[in-house]
Structures are given as C-alpha cells and as structure tokens.
Amino acid sequence: QSVLTQPPSVSGAPGQRVTISCTGSSSNIGTNYDVHWYQQVPGTAPKLLIYGNSNRPSGVPDRFSGSKSGTSASLAITGPQAEDEADYYCQSYDSSLRGWVFGGGTKLTVL
Amino acid sequence: QVQLVQSGAEVKKPGASVKVSCKASGYTFTNYGISWVRQAPGQGLEWMGWISAYNGNTNYTQKLQGRVTMTTDTSTSTAYMELRSLRSDDTAVFYCARTTRYYYDRRGYYLPEINDAFDIWGQGTMVTVSS
Numbered sequence: 001q002s003v004l005t006q007p008p009s010v011s012g013a014p015g016q017r018v019t020i021s022c023t024g025s026s027s028n029i030g031t032n033y034d035v036h037w038y039q040q041v042p043g044t045a046p047k048l049l050i051y052g053n054s055n056r057p058s059g060v061p062d063r064f065s066g067s068k069s070g071t072s073a074s075l076a077i078t079g080p081q082a083e084d085e086a087d088y089y090c091q092s093y094d095s096s097l098r099g100w101v102f103g104g105g106t107k108l109t110v111l
Numbered sequence: 112q113v114q115l116v117q118s119g120a121e122v123k124k125p126g127a128s129v130k131v132s133c134k135a136s137g138y139t140f141t142n143y144g145i146s147w148v149r150q151a152p153g154q155g156l157e158w159m160g161w162i163s164a165y166n167g168n169t170n171y172t173q174k175l176q177g178r179v180t181m182t183t184d185t186s187t188s189t190a191y192m193e194l195r196s197l198r199s200d201d202t203a204v205f206y207c208a209r210t211t212r213y214y215y216d217r218r219g220y221y222l223p224e225i226n227d228a229f230d231i232w233g234q235g236t237m238v239t240v241s242s
Contacts, residue, residue: 036228051228
C-alpha cells in the first residue's frame, strides 16, 4: 500500500482532458513538501515530467500541467497523444517516514 | 551531458549480496545526493534510500535497514548500492537518481534541498534472485 494514493488507470481520447490525482496526508503533501511527477514508458527508466508541483522541465510539452492543493495534487494532460501512453507516478517527501515516497502509479490509455 | 550510467544485469542466489554502481558525469558530483529506487516486476517505484555525495551521509528506508549499504567514491563520481541477504522478492530493476542539490541557507549552513525532484535517472540494473 503506497503512502500516496493514485488511481490505477485512466483513459482519454485526443482532444479530451485527463487528470490523475495523487492523495497524501499532513506528513507529506499537506506539510508543504513539493510534489513531482514522473512518466515511465514500460521497459524504460522514469523521466521527470513535472517538478515543484507545477513546473515543466525543458522539453516537456505544455499539454502536461500540475497543481497542488491541501493534501492532494493533480497531473492534467490536455489532449493526450498516443506517445503519452505510459505509467505516471507522483512523489513527495514524508516527514514521518523521513524519506521520499511514491504513489502506486497510474496507467494512461489513449483511446 | 548530465547522465548516470549503471552497471549491468546480475543474477544472484538467495542469501547472496549484490553491489550496483552508478557513474555520474556532466555535473559536479559532490553538489548533489543520489537516491536509489527499485521496481519489482509489474510493480511501482519504491524508494530505497539516499546518500549525500557531499559528505557520505545516508538515509535508508526502514524496510531495508540492516541489509542495504550505500556508498560513494568521489574520485570517480560513482555511487554504489549493496543489498545483502537477497531473497526472491528482491528481484527488481534498481535505479539511481540524482536529487537534493546542496545550497547555503540563510544561516550559512550547507544543506541538501529535500524538495528537489529526482531529475536525472540511470538506465536501471536488473537484479534477479533465483536458486
């Protein structure tokens, strides 16, 4: 059971907006620790997608966006493309565990 | 370019140990920390621990305390992760990732930024534990 909770799967068609939620607690997201998002295509290493809740590294398309409120965060993909089919993980720091924690991952299917 | 290159796949018997290396290039190794993350087949990402390349301080997840040791060799900009007493459920892909850039806080202390993302990842090392 992961400390951060994500839905196991989401799906959407190009032209739609897909969101992936990440629910934490007062010892991680709710304590003002940043949330980061990673994209992992099966068989490859994770890639940083969003850092510091809502910032995109250079080269990440602007159809990806992140937000955070209270003890939760969200990743939105506006108009998902076929190449966006992957697993997505949220991550933060947990003060009770004194370490970093990941969500269980969400598989995105593009219809 | 900034990259982390890991050692190759390993096959180990239960009870053995494995040591995975992670060689950094393209940045000042001692200005950051390195985290290790593992992923069992078909499962999610699990943080294993962190080591400061600046001073060697470590922080391991409680689940692996006593079985894992992380070290660095600053002369070669390489981080190492050793896992002992291997079991079949340790079979996984192991990743190293750069994180926690060091900075001076307002009091002048040189500290790791724990809010930093894992921005650079190694390619992964498959470790199979099987009799």
